[in-house]
Amino acid sequence: MSDTDTSRLDGDAVAAEARAALAAFGIDPVSLELLGGLDSINFRVDAGERGCYVLGLHDLARHDPRAIALSLAWLDHLALDTDLVLPRPVRDLQGEHVSMVRFPPRRARPCTLVVWVEGEPPSGALQDRFLEEAGSVMARLHGSRFDPPPDFVRRRFDAVHASRCLSGIVSVYGDALDAQQSDALAHGTRAITALLDGLPRRASSFGMLHGDFHAGNYLIHGDAFRVIDFGRCGVGFHALDIAIALEVEAPQREAFLAGYARVRPLPPEFVEHEHLFTAMAHLDNLAFLATRPQERSFMLETLPRVAEAFARLPGPHGVRAP
Template sequence: MGHESPEETKPQIPEQAKHAYGIKTNRFLGGFESWIYEYDHPAGTRILRITPLSHRCPDQIRAELDWVRYLGENGLSVSKPVPTLDGRWVFHLDEGDSAGTAAAFLKAPGKPPTNEDWDTPLFRNMGEFVGKMHALTKAYTPLNPQCRRPEWREELDDCGDRYLDRVDDGIAKRFWENREYLDQLPKGPDSFGLVHSDVHRGNFFLDRGKITLFDFDDSTYSWFVEDIALALFYAVFPGTEERRKDAPRFYEAFLEGYARMNALSSQWLKEIPFFMKKRELLLYLVLTGRKRTDHPFMKGRKERLLEDLPVVEIPF
């Protein structure tokens, strides 16, 4: 759900990872649930991600990379994985506190979208991209069925186990109400599958108008409509009144683009508020648990959750 790191904490790439990928010079970019680095390569700049075992097991990362490779091989512009010098997609790290896995990717071409880019044509472009991703995913078969990404409820339950005892009973009640509602939704091949689960302007670059998406670390099995809901959620993030007022324009353009690339029953759009509420609750729990109550997102958030106010006022 993001990458950030205390300024004083800038961990070095373990030596075994440097040797595995032939890394000579690198720059630390940040971290949240993984450490992210940029390194030089004769074929172009690459990204290295170090993930602790406590966050993802190696099989989950293999499943992520398999899906990303599939999307890239079928015409979607994604930050493609690259193997180690000896051909391994996932590299195991076993150096004490650095135990975990490493994975590398081509750096996406272009730059982050600017405020000038953030307008209706880009919103439509984002919708087309997500629609194409979902259309491709319907035909996706994992290379190894035993290597699977988590299901939607696993992230939710893990977050609840960690942080529910740190919030008020009223917030916990909202959490369980939301989970129980989502749990009864039907699943089918046209509505449920792998989703990116974190599509926002911080996770793609623009190169002459073309989107390249990266950071599939949150990818999970869920309903396709969740990707639409989260794109809208982050379009209004951190939830200021000005951002919320612009939500209908973003949503209309995004949905117009999406419909060009993938068919999704309009009935699913009515579920968007519940998926937005899910992310709102998750962020509230994480930021509360990590004592980040000064984050702009948290201003008035507890009251909004207790009153069960919608994230945006749109007639879905």
């Protein structure tokens, strides 16, 4: 069983782990509520007068503590640089964002604590006004300049990442692809990597990305829009963040883009190469889902359509796949 398979957890044991982790942050909980999560065990923590938090117990096999620390350091920076309502990190008693807590007989887990963000997931399609606000929030994230210290491990949404995404997909689903589909995915990935390697990295349009900006991470609180879950953040072209958001909200793309442009100009890379950044968003998402056995039916249904779209992408020299 994976350390993060919440469907088969021993409730008493995992609650004891949660309380041990909270002790590292100096928190004595009034109550704990187990939340969902793919790669982590997450709890809503009611600490009485001290407020509410989200505790994350992360799987060391999937999460490098230094990469987790990057997302929390960025959130700390955003809390100081903007007035956005975000899941603000809490440091442990040693002053660290990530607390390594040992739970015998398992190895130590990276544990994190962030302030609970009030709101409800959207029910159904978002109204245009909320999509405009979503675009504005993303633009403010992109406009807040953050330079991570060199010792942080950064997820890089670059050409190497794109190639690894394809390798991950093929390693799991290669037998389900025919030769033409495999060639099309390889062709599209070459087009993406050529673009990412060839574009200049301007400070105005290259930097920290949320990396998972979609409706599953949106909250609505009254008339306010909020975004959570910065666990897949990293460094790359801002155009990719926009493409990820529009992959989910394509029917109302104009509202999102208008909200973004209200705060800062759309990245020229997105304006000129939207189709390739959209392809990169698909590739990144499919590589993530390829590691989830429960997504097999979706993957088998989706891969042929993506391969067909990748075949139509112009290659590095303007040539499409045969």
